[in-house]
Amino acid sequence: MPAKYGVPSDADYNQRLAEFEARIHRGEKIEPGDWMPEEYRRQLIRMISQHAHSEVVGMLPEGAWITRAPTLKRKMILIAKVQDEAGHGQYLYHAAETLGVSREAMLEALLSGKAKYSSIFNYPTLTWADIGTIGWLVDGAAIKNQTMLAACSYGPYSRAMVRICAEETFHHKQGKEMVLLYAKGTPKQRQMAQDAINRWWWPALMMMGPHDADSPNSEVLTRWGIKTKSNDTVRQEFINEHAPEILEAGLTLPDPDLRYDEATGNWMHGPINWDEFWQVVKGNGPMNKERLEARRRAHDDGAWVREALEAYATRQTAVAV
């Protein structure tokens, strides 16, 4: 089978690259089996596997609150949401596998601590109001990013994003509803909601990644239609939607520089603390160790289920023969 992943040293690389870029320019989706630059494949595996790991680790901060949900209805909603995150991890691992990376290799990278996932999940969930705030702000930021990625040029990634966005809109809405109810609630509830907004606002803004000027992969990702909007553009969309709604609810935002700019119609934010961002990325966030330990424990505790399933399958095969 000829290599489908082209490298610049290939004799026909430039010609094929031109055809590939023309396809993307025409709005065609690249599918498994089509020719693609090795660098396109590498960037996609990096992004999609990190995205998959984020969905899986993202279950942990919320899953811890399932037993403490204040009402049966809220518990059912939270269970459904955490179950969705597990499913979204599966969709994304599938998309990455179409590029020739194995599920085993990706899981190994996550469990060994080698793989990265979204830093937002290395912050603690201190009160029940955090659960609503995560839905509203963290899922809100994720949806902005995922809506952008749904338009991406790689078919399997685009399809996973379309499915995820359709499901995740409920995560965003249930979170917004919870925070708005608390904002109209007792003084204690209002204080809990405000405290959660104060803690999650900045980490949510960091979710879109470094400023465009400091985002080394952006140029090639944009040229090949993987990213269809820049980090700062997506961040601005998120702020423009959420800042007025939060203020309207009678809550405040922890940014003294935040102001509405009449000329551009944008809500301008103050400086983001990128030192904190990089510290968390490097593993020094408040919860990095706990998250990885919880993930490993879940994997190890599930070993007997995997063994039982395998033994059953082996016996069925033996019976069939």
Place this chain on the structure above:
Amino acid sequence: MDTQWSRWEVFKQDTPNKPHQAVGSVHAADPQHALLTARNVFARRPQAVSMWVVQADDIFSWTKEELAESKAHRAESFLALSPQPSPLSSYAVFRKTSHKRSMTFVDYVGEVKARSPEEALEQALATFTDTEALSWWIVPTDKVYRSDPSQETVESWFAPARDKTYKQQQYYATIGSHVSKHKTGRENDDEE
């Protein structure tokens, strides 16, 4: 390193009048395990009435680009299994026909009889000519494992997703309105 078992491609049928569509894959130890996992991963929302699973190695795929180059790529296990043309057998044919935004890949279009997957592809190209295909999948029909079509199974597998209305964004429609219009007080929403 733990094994994650084989990969199985999953096809979901939304309603009896629609074709089964490729939605993604799961890892599983056997067909029943694959179907059950497929149900948990891909039918958490309506609609679904039936699911199929096929082990990834049993799928023969060609993109339009590959066909143009006549460089069909094949599942290696099957090549090893059938060095000689086999007797006439049935193949399920799936294809993708649009670049439009979608959450599904190839759709089931029908069956053909052939002696090899390559011949089945030729049959498919000659049979399903109404519109141009961007990708083809050819699967030996006996490698397609199907969910139980009995009413009882269909209900128990797929009805719960319909009843869990809190997973639908319309359930939260009231919060789409301007927040100042909200008269809701403290949270006591489980008594409804």
